[in-house]
Amino acid sequence: MAASGLDERPDGTLACWWGAGFGDYESYHDVEWATPVTDDVRLYEKMCLEGFQSGLSWLTILRKRENFRAAFAGFDFEKVAAFTSKDVERLLQDAGIVRHRGKIEATINNAQVASTTIDEHGSLAAFFWSFEPDPESRPKRVDHETLMAMPTTPESTAMSKALKKMGWRFVGPTTCYALMQASGIVNDHLEGCAQRDRIEKLRGELVRPS
Numbered sequence: 001m002a003a004s005g006l007d008e009r010p011d012g013t014l015a016c017w018w019g020a021g022f023g024d025y026e027s028y029h030d031v032e033w034a035t036p037v038t039d040d041v042r043l044y045e046k047m048c049l050e051g052f053q054s055g056l057s058w059l060t061i062l063r064k065r066e067n068f069r070a071a072f073a074g075f076d077f078e079k080v081a082a083f084t085s086k087d088v089e090r091l092l093q094d095a096g097i098v099r100h101r102g103k104i105e106a107t108i109n110n111a112q113v114a115s116t117t118i119d120e121h122g123s124l125a126a127f128f129w130s131f132e133p134d135p136e137s138r139p140k141r142v143d144h145e146t147l148m149a150m151p152t153t154p155e156s157t158a159m160s161k162a163l164k165k166m167g168w169r170f171v172g173p174t175t176c177y178a179l180m181q182a183s184g185i186v187n188d189h190l191e192g193c194a195q196r197d198r199i200e201k202l203r204g205e206l207v208r209p210s
Helices: 023-032 040-053 058-071 085-092 101-121 124-129 144-148 154-166 173-182 196-205
Strands: 006-008 014-016
Touching: 014 023, 023 058, 040 058, 040 101, 040 124, 040 173, 085 101, 101 124, 101 154, 154 173
Parallel strands: none
Antiparallel strands: 006 014
């Protein structure tokens, strides 16, 4: 990896270093990561998967994502909210996912609490996007050094605090910032990455949920 944090691909394209080396990782970087998301089911899914990722590599979670979707009813939070202790035991036997009782129980808990969030804020999207930083508070240049020094932000800390107050679990400030990055609430593709301008255009065209 260059000091810039950019990886040069065989065709000369520059991309963030973390997407290099694996086809599925490169595809996630190029197509999905930081693309704005305003769908409640997908936002719930992303928050849950970021929680499962804690202590693991994102590549591990990405490669198990279809298994997670099958195990958790496509992350339809209304369906997951009805899961019982029998489902917890079933999921603990599912080798296709991360078999961590606390994270499994948090996923079910968070599905149940999602309805409270929607009642208070209109939608999960409206809630999550309400923590979008003021552009003036963002770094003038998102380079490798800046990004590595920014595992959390005041906004992700505030989001975490608000979620915990409503009863969400496994939603620390780092997890919340990872959600913001993955969902396009911030654009953390590095300066020089081929995807940065594309994401900026999408964010510029987006009608924010309210």
